[in-house]
Amino acid sequence: DIFCIYLFSNGISFSVDSVFFLSCETIRTNKSLPGLRGLRNVENIQYLSKTSKSRNSHKTGNRLVYQNLITNWMDQIVKENPDVVTKVDYGKTYENRTISLLKSERGGSSKKAIWMDCGIHAREWIAPAFCQYFINQLLQTYKTDPKMEQMMKNMDFYVTPVLNVDGYIYSWTDNSTRLWRKNRTPGPEGCECLGTDLNRNFYANWGTVGISFDCCSNIYPGKSAVSEPEAQAVTNFVGKRADEILCFLTIHSYGQLLLIPYGHPNVIAPNENELMEVGLAAAEAIKKVHGKQYTVGTSPDVLYANSGSSRDWARLQGIPFAFTFELRDDGTYGFKLPEDQIQPACEEAYSGALHIITHVHDKEFIKPTGTAATVAATLWTTMMAVFVTSTVIV
Numbered sequence: 001d002i003f004c005i006y007l008f009s010n011g012i013s014f015s016v017d018s019v020f021f022l023s024c025e026t027i028r029t030n031k032s033l034p035g036l037r038g039l040r041n042v043e044n045i046q047y048l049s050k051t052s053k054s055r056n057s058h059k060t061g062n063r064l065v066y067q068n069l070i071t072n073w074m075d076q077i078v079k080e081n082p083d084v085v086t087k088v089d090y091g092k093t094y095e096n097r098t099i100s101l102l103k104s105e106r107g108g109s110s111k112k113a114i115w116m117d118c119g120i121h122a123r124e125w126i127a128p129a130f131c132q133y134f135i136n137q138l139l140q141t142y143k144t145d146p147k148m149e150q151m152m153k154n155m156d157f158y159v160t161p162v163l164n165v166d167g168y169i170y171s172w173t174d175n176s177t178r179l180w181r182k183n184r185t186p187g188p189e190g191c192e193c194l195g196t197d198l199n200r201n202f203y204a205n206w207g208t209v210g211i212s213f214d215c216c217s218n219i220y221p222g223k224s225a226v227s228e229p230e231a232q233a234v235t236n237f238v239g240k241r242a243d244e245i246l247c248f249l250t251i252h253s254y255g256q257l258l259l260i261p262y263g264h265p266n267v268i269a270p271n272e273n274e275l276m277e278v279g280l281a282a283a284e285a286i287k288k289v290h291g292k293q294y295t296v297g298t299s300p301d302v303l304y305a306n307s308g309s310s311r312d313w314a315r316l317q318g319i320p321f322a323f324t325f326e327l328r329d330d331g332t333y334g335f336k337l338p339e340d341q342i343q344p345a346c347e348e349a350y351s352g353a354l355h356i357i358t359h360v361h362d363k364e365f366i367k368p369t370g371t372a373a374t375v376a377a378t379l380w381t382t383m384m385a386v387f388v389t390s391t392v393i394v
């Protein structure tokens with residue numbers, strides 16, 4: 001087994017046994033292997049991580065998982081789509097790893113853009129898988145679909161598959177770290193716990209609600225606003241392009257929610273009605289795919305109040321459309337979403353994201369043809385009725 005080698009379709013080879021604790025037998029019996037990459041890759045590795053027994057190689061294996069799952073995948077996407085996609089390094093993590101995004105750029109003079117980040121919370125493994133699925137879909141669709149072709153000409157897409165790289169890698173170490181949420185910076189003096197909740201660290205009502213200044217807490221917001229290098233990277237990159245970015249999507253799990261600004265109960269987005277309307281229509285689009293119900297609303301209304309989120313910060317920067325996606329599930333499996341749900345979870349969320357992006361695009365680039373605002377109020381009441389109380393921090 002030690003000599004079991006898997007050759008990626010792009011020619012990158014590595015010892016399978018050194019990648020976490022993959023079983024060579026499982027690799028050999030997987031008939032789809034020659035094309036294995038992206039989502040399939042995620043499926044297989046996530047699956048194996050919960051079914052295989054740990055071997056002594058796992059201490060370095062978690063780093064290799066990231067390298068093979070994310071870094072090599074990004075390089076491969078760029079290699080396969082050289083005219084469309086570039087990789088942009090835009091920050092460093094606390095442990096000095098590079099934070100990268102994929103940018104799609106297809107001509108067009110009026111530069112507008114869509115932002116998507118995944119994996120700001122380490123344990124939410126379905127999120128990076130979704131970013132990979134999203135990129136794959138964009139690149140497959142635009143060649144044949146005139147609408148996608150048009151949208152990709154008018155707008156650049158910035159997609160960060162894993163923002164919290166240190167935390168994500170740490171969550172792959174073993175079962176005891178699987179549910180790690182924060183990044184990996186040391187706490188303040190006198191505190192032995194590590195990590196800041198990056199989604200409480202942004203400059204948006206920082207440190208006010210939905211946080212704990214106990215540095216061992218999972219919702220510790222950091223020493224100060226934007227104290228964390230990962231939050232700084234997004235703040236710098238997006239902040240410089242706030243006029244250009246029309247839509248900010250940040251992907252989490254779990255709970256099946258579409259959250260709009262703001263997390264603070266006393267702050268209301270000036271376009272809250274439109275955000276609700278678009279969110280509800282996106283939830284309808286999601287439901288059409290596999291019947292899953294997504295609830296739409298502000299964090300305090302449908303989940304819990306919070307502060308310092310990247311979504312709220314983006315809206316405060318003037319980016320009109322800002323949404324948090326909480327992907328599957330409803331709490332049955334929580335962060336450990338079973339393998340057979342990865343693909344459907346991505347398919348439905350893609351449909352929701354596509355609805356939002358299409359709305360954003362058409363509003364900017366196509367003359368208005370009227371709205372369906374009247375439906376929103378009714379749907380809102382319906383959605384509120386399915387509100388499920390949550391004690392889990394997502």
Ligand SMILES: [Zn+2]
Nearest residue numbers: 121252253394
């Ligand atoms: Zn989260």
